[in-house]
Amino acid sequence: SQTIHQWPATLVQPVGSPLSLECTVEGTSNPNLYWYRQAAGRGLQLLFYSIGIGQISSEVPQNLSASRPQDRQFILSSKKLLLSDSGFYLCAWSGGIYGYTFGSGTRLTVV
Amino acid sequence: AQSVTQLGSHVSVSEGALVLLRCNYSSSVPPYLFWYVQYPNQGLQLLLKYTSAATLVKGINGFEAEFKKSETSFHLTKPSAHMSDAAEYFCAVSKEGFQKLVFGTGTRLLVSP
Numbered sequence: 045s046q047t048i049h050q051w052p053a054t055l056v057q058p059v060g061s062p063l064s065l066e067c068t069v070e071g072t073s074n075p076n077l078y079w080y081r082q083a084a085g086r087g088l089q090l091l092f093y094s095i096g097i098g099q100i101s102s103e104v105p106q107n108l109s110a111s112r113p114q115d116r117q118f119i120l121s122s123k124k125l126l127l128s129d130s131g132f133y134l135c136a137w138s139g140g141i142y143g144y145t146f147g148s149g150t151r152l153t154v155v
Numbered sequence: 156a157q158s159v160t161q162l163g164s165h166v167s168v169s170e171g172a173l174v175l176l177r178c179n180y181s182s183s184v185p186p187y188l189f190w191y192v193q194y195p196n197q198g199l200q201l202l203l204k205y206t207s208a209a210t211l212v213k214g215i216n217g218f219e220a221e222f223k224k225s226e227t228s229f230h231l232t233k234p235s236a237h238m239s240d241a242a243e244y245f246c247a248v249s250k251e252g253f254q255k256l257v258f259g260t261g262t263r264l265l266v267s268p
Contacts, residue, residue, distance in 0.1 A: 050198075076254055087260035088199075088245065134198055143189065144256055146198035 046071035050135045050147030057154055063108075063122040065150050067135030070116065075137040077118040078144075079110055082132040094118060130154045157182045157248045159229075161259035169267050174218075174233040176262050178246030181227065187249035188229045189256065190220055192242050199245060205229060216240070241266045 050067045057063060069075050076095050080088045090103045092110035100110050107126050111119045118135060135147040162177040180186055187206050191199040203214025210222040220231045231244060243263045247256040 053196075078255075080258075088258040090255065090257070093255060132196075136199075138254060143201060143204055144199075146191075146200070148198045149196065151196060 046137075046139075046145060048135065048137055048145055048147045050150060052150060053148065054151045055153070057125050057152065059127055059154055060124045063120070063125050063129070063152070065120040065133055065135075065152075067118045067120075067147055068116055069118075069137045072116070072137070072139050074115060075139045077112065078136040078138070079118065079120050080134045080136065082134060082149075084131070088134065092120070125154045127154050157186060157257050159188075159246045159248045159257065159259040161244075161246050161262050163262055164260065165263045165265065167265040167267065168236045170238055171235050174231070174236045174240065174264065176231040176244050176246075176264065178220075178229045178231065178259060179227050180229060180246075180248045182248055188220075188222065189247040189249070190214065190218070190229075190231050191245045191247060191258075192216075193245065193261075194242050202231070202244075236264075236266050238266050238268070240264060 047070045078093045079091045081091050082088050094100050094112045097112055108122050130153050133150045136144045138144045158181045160179045185207055189204045190202040192202050193199045202218050203212045205212050205222045213219045218233045220229050222229050243261045245261045246259040249256050
């Protein structure tokens with residue numbers, strides 16, 4: 045069966061520090077991968093998606109970047125965090141008829 | 156471009172009452188539509204999806220939704236609310252089959268005893 049792992053679950057980082065959130069998928073190959081952000085009281089905003097290794101599309105301009113170094117690994121990064129980067133980050137994958145499967149999320153607080 | 160609008164950021168019902176969460180979509184092509192549920196500090200779980208087959212879609216936990224093209228709606232219902240249904244619910248439309256979901260802003264369901 046397919047599973048998706050996302051870590052860490054919570055993170056508190058100072059302004060200006062770097063960020064690396066990791067997401068891995070098991071039990072499938074060549075999935076489409078997504079990073080969403082959910083700000084307090086708001087819906088989910090698609091940040092990045094990837095259809096293959098090294099292929100990243102950005103949906104909105106921002107202080108973040110994404111990379112896909114391996115087929116089932118998706119990383120969200122920042123060189124210098126801003127206060128506005130705080131939020132709940134969700135990784136998801138999709139493939140064929142399975143639709144979307146979400147990770148458990150990372151609560152990022154920038155202080 | 157595809158989009159969804161969820162009417163009401165909060166809906167309150169009593170336990171045992173009907174649950175109705177509203178979602179209207181905008182799409183230039185036949186849409187794929189989804190309802191997800193999110194419990195606090197967790198990821199999203201798929202409740203049900205419409206993919207151009209039967210217009211009445213049954214999902215998990217007793218929820219169902221009806222696709223009404225004439226009304227561009229995909230409202231989520233449950234005949235009798237349970238305390239465990241308290242959560243945030245998101246409607247979503249897909250741009251390309253199962254790809255690139257666009258989410259509504261969510262509706263928080265509150266269930267009182």
